[in-house]
Amino acid sequence: METIAGRSQGDDEVERSLIDFVERNVVVDGGRVGREERLVESGRVDSIGLLQILGYVAEKFEVDLLVLGAPRDLLSVAALAAAVRRETAARSRPAAEGA
Amino acid sequence: MATTLFEWIEEGFAAAHPDKPALRSERGELGWGELLPGARAIASFLRDAGVGRGQRVGLWMDKTPRCVEALLGVLGAGAAYVPLDPRAPVARVAGIARDCGLSAVFTDAAHRAELPAFLAGADAPLLLVDDPELDGSAAAALAPGRRVALLDEALAFPPSDPARASPDDLAYVLYTSGSTGRPKGVAHTHASGLSFARWVKDRFQIRSDDVFSAHAPLHFDLSISDLFASLGAGASVRLLSPTEGMLAPYLVRMLDVWGITVWYSVPSALVAMLEQGGLEARPPERLRLLFFAGEVFPMAQLRRLRRALPHVTLVNLFGPTETNVCTYQVVPQTLPEPAAGSGSGSGTFVGFLPIGHGCENLETFVIDDAGAETDLPGAEGTLWARGGNIMQGYFGDPEKTAAVLMPDPRGRPGLACCTGDRVRILPDGAYEFRGRRDHMVKVKGHRVELGEIEAVLAEHPGVREAVAVALPDPAAGNRIVAAAVPRAGASPSPSELRAHLAARLPRYMLPAGLEVMSELPRTSTGKADRGRLREQWEGGGAHGDDRRAEPG
Numbered sequence: 001m002e003t004i005a006g007r008s009q010g011d012d013e014v015e016r017s018l019i020d021f022v023e024r025n026v027v028v029d030g031g032r033v034g035r036e037e038r039l040v041e042s043g044r045v046d047s048i049g050l051l052q053i054l055g056y057v058a059e060k061f062e063v064d065l066l067v068l069g070a071p072r073d074l075l076s077v078a079a080l081a082a083a084v085r086r087e088t089a090a091r092s093r094p095a096a097e098g099a
Numbered sequence: 100m101a102t103t104l105f106e107w108i109e110e111g112f113a114a115a116h117p118d119k120p121a122l123r124s125e126r127g128e129l130g131w132g133e134l135l136p137g138a139r140a141i142a143s144f145l146r147d148a149g150v151g152r153g154q155r156v157g158l159w160m161d162k163t164p165r166c167v168e169a170l171l172g173v174l175g176a177g178a179a180y181v182p183l184d185p186r187a188p189v190a191r192v193a194g195i196a197r198d199c200g201l202s203a204v205f206t207d208a209a210h211r212a213e214l215p216a217f218l219a220g221a222d223a224p225l226l227l228v229d230d231p232e233l234d235g236s237a238a239a240a241l242a243p244g245r246r247v248a249l250l251d252e253a254l255a256f257p258p259s260d261p262a263r264a265s266p267d268d269l270a271y272v273l274y275t276s277g278s279t280g281r282p283k284g285v286a287h288t289h290a291s292g293l294s295f296a297r298w299v300k301d302r303f304q305i306r307s308d309d310v311f312s313a314h315a316p317l318h319f320d321l322s323i324s325d326l327f328a329s330l331g332a333g334a335s336v337r338l339l340s341p342t343e344g345m346l347a348p349y350l351v352r353m354l355d356v357w358g359i360t361v362w363y364s365v366p367s368a369l370v371a372m373l374e375q376g377g378l379e380a381r382p383p384e385r386l387r388l389l390f391f392a393g394e395v396f397p398m399a400q401l402r403r404l405r406r407a408l409p410h411v412t413l414v415n416l417f418g419p420t421e422t423n424v425c426t427y428q429v430v431p432q433t434l435p436e437p438a439a440g441s442g443s444g445s446g447t448f449v450g451f452l453p454i455g456h457g458c459e460n461l462e463t464f465v466i467d468d469a470g471a472e473t474d475l476p477g478a479e480g481t482l483w484a485r486g487g488n489i490m491q492g493y494f495g496d497p498e499k500t501a502a503v504l505m506p507d508p509r510g511r512p513g514l515a516c517c518t519g520d521r522v523r524i525l526p527d528g529a530y531e532f533r534g535r536r537d538h539m540v541k542v543k544g545h546r547v548e549l550g551e552i553e554a555v556l557a558e559h560p561g562v563r564e565a566v567a568v569a570l571p572d573p574a575a576g577n578r579i580v581a582a583a584v585p586r587a588g589a590s591p592s593p594s595e596l597r598a599h600l601a602a603r604l605p606r607y608m609l610p611a612g613l614e615v616m617s618e619l620p621r622t623s624t625g626k627a628d629r630g631r632l633r634e635q636w637e638g639g640g641a642h643g644d645d646r647r648a649e650p651g
Binding site: 039072 | 125184185186187341346348
């Protein structure tokens with residue numbers, strides 16, 4: 001179900017899952033992470049943390065953002081969730097078109 | 100002929116087409132026709148505000164074209180710029196600002212939330228803010244009691260002739276991590292910065308149609324070549340954000356899209372482009388010159404890079420920030436393969452490229468352990484440099500400066516810089532890096548160079564990168580612990596790596612603990628973060644075991 005912000009209910013779950021993972025496993029200061037907060041650019045996530053996040057996205061959502069992603073997809077949790085949705089939709093499109 | 104960095108950029112402007120982009124990033128671009136007038140306007144604004152020769156101005160901004168425009172404006176005012184790591188904790192940034200007594204600070208929207216904490220610890224009386232969401236009164240409210248202006252206001256200031264700085268005036272201060280835990284400010288003059296930029300431009304024939312990448316953050320000394328060797332020739336620069344710099348497959352895809360002809364980074368960024376980015380399958384066609392510096396390039400990975408980019412001139416630039424760069428080695432087309440079972444305990448590095456000869460614009464020499472100059476092949480000693488690129492000193496720290504800039508040990512008039520790097524002289528007069536004096540540790544009475552262990556470990560076919568650190572040990576003096584990062588698709592076990600080391604190193608050099616990690620922690624400059632590894636291992640207790648660390 002799309003909302004006026006262009007996000008779906010599923011996206012909120014993606015964001016919640018990502019925030020939970022990043023807060024538990026990635027940020028070293030133990031603080032909360034906002035959905036629009038910059039991850040790498042702010043210094044809260046380093047190169048190891050970024051690989052951890054990309055590994056989690058690949059495992060949980062079956063989307064390989066290391067290969068498919070652009071830097072803007074990795075800026076924040078909100079951007080990551082949008083990229084997951086985009087790549088998931090792109091993957092399902094050929095099947096839907098062929099149906 | 101230019102004698103200051105600002106005049107150098109003016110020469111570049113004369114060589115460039117005004118409509119051509121000077122600076123590009125994911126956040127926009129600035130043409131040559133905008134960059135220099137903008138920098139002159141900022142310079143006039145700063146001078147009008149009382150900022151000039153000898154004063155320091157902080158840049159606490161993301162690495163964008165506007166940031167570089169501000170940097171040039173600082174130089175145009177005759178002042179010195181101090182890049183403040185935009186990813187560092189605010190307490191560290193404020194500490195640096197305090198240490199060098201900033202007259203002004205440029206900042207941006209990304210740091211708005213941290214500004215109160217920064218200002219509480221720093222005494223900058225003038226704040227220039229690049230923030231499209233703010234108007235003048237909202238900007239003024241950011242720092243009550245201080246003068247605050249929007250960057251747009253400075254850009255609209257009537258330009259006047261730039262202040263004529265002297266070549267010996269301070270031009271920039273780069274803060275590096277100090278061994279005591281307190282950052283030290285390496286202070287360079289216009290003369291030393293310009294000497295290096297001019298050497299890069301002349302030695303490697305930088306042209307106005309070149310396009311540089313700028314992978315390094317501005318507080319890292321690689322940025323001096325990225326900005327000044329390029330812009331001084333009228334070339335263009337593609338500024339990379341930290342996220343872009345970490346996304347190796349994206350970088351490989353974009354090199355030709357951006358038209359990059361000159362690349363400069365730490366080796367680990369290039370190794371990631373080989374391992375994760377598919378560089379071998381997609382070699383950039385326009386790239387002609389590739390510099391690397393900052394850490395040792397594992398020979399096995401360098402061989403891969405050499406084979407992947409046969410059309411590119413690969414150059415190892417070497418030298419501490421105190422010298423900008425003092426030696427260089429052009430990588431030959433063919434690199435020697437390691438002999439089966441070759442050992443390193445005999446004192447021969449099997450895994451390192453030589454650091455080459457001294458740069459032509461300065462003098463390098465070797466002082467042996469007896470204190471005498473030597474140029475004999477096979478002799479080993481400490482590398483010294485003088486002239487050209489050498490720093491003015493550590494900002495505000497004459498004691499530390501005197502420990503590095505010393506009377507020439509050969510008895511000649513003037514000062515020379517002791518790099519602290521141990522080298523051996525090769526038959527052709529080139530230098531082979533033997534490690535930092537401070538990476539030399541004693542284990543059970545034996546002198547051990549940690550870099551040698553790293554090099555042998557990195558020669559294992561399943562290893563991409565390796566690091567060794569020494570932990571204090573009451574019994575042995577030091578205990579060595581090493582980490583290895585596997586190559587893509589490889590999964591060497593600690594015991595397999597231990598067998599590899601044992602076949603090549605004497606027993607006293609074998610690490611007490613060996614960990615296989617999916618990735619190494621990095622400093623903000625992209626180097627392996629040895630300090631953090633040491634903390635992790637120390638924090639984990641006395642671990643002399645081998646282990647495999649899984650991600651996440």
